[in-house]
């Protein structure tokens with residue numbers, strides 16, 4: 246892609262370099278920014294949409310997976326974070342903060358580093374995947390391990406940012422949703438019509454953003470949201486005091502975007518449903534072994550839901566795979582086969598390889 250595709254009059258550094266433009270440049274006419282804003286980008290978005298042959302056959306529909314793990318920090322959070330941090334810079338903030346189950350922390354830390362802002366992230370102690378923690382620390386954020394869960398962390402950062410001039414970059418921040426809605430634009434551009442979208446739901450920001458994006462693009466697929474059975478307040482209709490699931494990214498008992506998510510599902514004639522950890526892990530292993538796609542456990546909830554409840558008469562379905570499998574190497578190693586020890590001679594290697 247030539248640099249002619251970028252809005253003119255902008256310093257090169259803000260474009261993020263060569264290759265495809267970041268999503269603010271790509272969709273600037275549909276986002277609340279101008280080309281001369283101080284755009285912070287890692288060239289997020291434009292993620293692969295891959296046909297899932299095996300899953301398609303299993304459910305009798307044309308199924309695609311949107312690989313959001315291909316974003317710069319390995320999750321869809323980058324779509325929202327480039328907008329939230331750009332806005333923070335525009336407003337003159339010197340620091341950003343978030344509560345996080347992990348990926349928001351990794352993304353906020355990266356974009357804060359890029360923008361030269363201070364970053365602080367509050368995570369539930371011992372409850373976030375190793376890769377995400379490594380990212381937040383490497384990017385130089387102050388990482389605070391709260392002796393509490395995500396819902397308590399979010400409550401506290403909301404109070405903190407009411408008192409101090411620090412930008413809150415959780416998905417309660419409207420710029421997060423603006424950025425995340427662009428994934429729906431990409432789906433409509435690539436597929437034309439889409440009958441259903443399957444998506445994991447935690448704090449419910451992403452499903453809200455997708456619905457906004459689809460509506461702005463003049464499209465209305467049915468939205469099927471999936472929560473982990475141990476953290477499924479939108480399914481039961483009551484908040485969960487002690488959410489539990491292997492899918493740590495969606496271990497949330499009181500979603501901030503509760504109302505908006507329910508509206509999205511009702512308006513789109515979709516539904517919110519629960520999948521067990523066992524079903525999530527089955528889908529997680531299947532995606533890796535049969536489709537060659539390694540996502541994190543929370544992401545597999547979308548496919549677990551599609552496999553469990555079927556395509557409901559929908560012909561063309563997209564599943565959002567929200568984060569990369571390498572985020573959580575520990576769960577991967579627990580869920581996969583073991584390595585074969587081998588002596589360094591041909592006979593032993595033959596036996597190991599062919600036996």
Ligand SMILES: *Cc1c(COP(=O)(O)O)cnc(C)c1O
Nearest residue numbers: 348447448449450451494567568
């Ligand atoms: C944040 C996250 C989710 C949940 O998105 P919400 O907007 O909180 O509903 C799902 N999967 C992964 C990997 C995430 O990081």
